[in-house]
Amino acid sequence: MTEDRGALCIVLHSHMPYVEGFGTWPFGEEWLWEAVATVYLPLLELCREAPVTIGLTPVLCDQFEAMCGDAGRRFAEFMRGTRAQIHAEDSEGLERTGHPELAEEIRRAATDYVHAEAQFERHGGDLVGAFAALCEQGPGELWTGPATHALLPLLATTAGLHMQLASG
Incomplete structure (x- = not known):
């Protein structure tokens, strides 16, 4: 086995359509809360020592940031x-x-x-900060993606492509 870093790259890409603030069922905040409880919070624990790259889209990060306020209170009440x-x-x-x-x-x-x-309460509801700290303190890295998670090859204009990349 080689000691060279970079022989394998594991990228965990995550995205969720914008559902924060749109009620709960069937495709509202409950979808986000389930993902936070069953995917993102466990991922924070699991990846403490893992040299993985975690991709968080701007749309997902915006919803995570909302959880520092009223959305986080609603999450806790729902749980x-x-x-x-x-x-x-x-x-x-x-x-x-x-x-x-x-x-x-x-x-x-x-x-x-x-x-x-x-775990959400321990992080003060700050999931973006928790993922940033995870990657600052451990071997992981954070990535992002296009502003609205657009499928870049299908964008109609070069200006739209540049906006997606510059904003993301």
């Missing part, structure tokens, strides 16, 4: 209220219908959400 209630109802229903092993898994999964909310 403590709605999400916890749904897990409780689901596990009780599974117990009643003779599926204790599935009920146990729902209860276990519920602890993931409790952990995610606690």
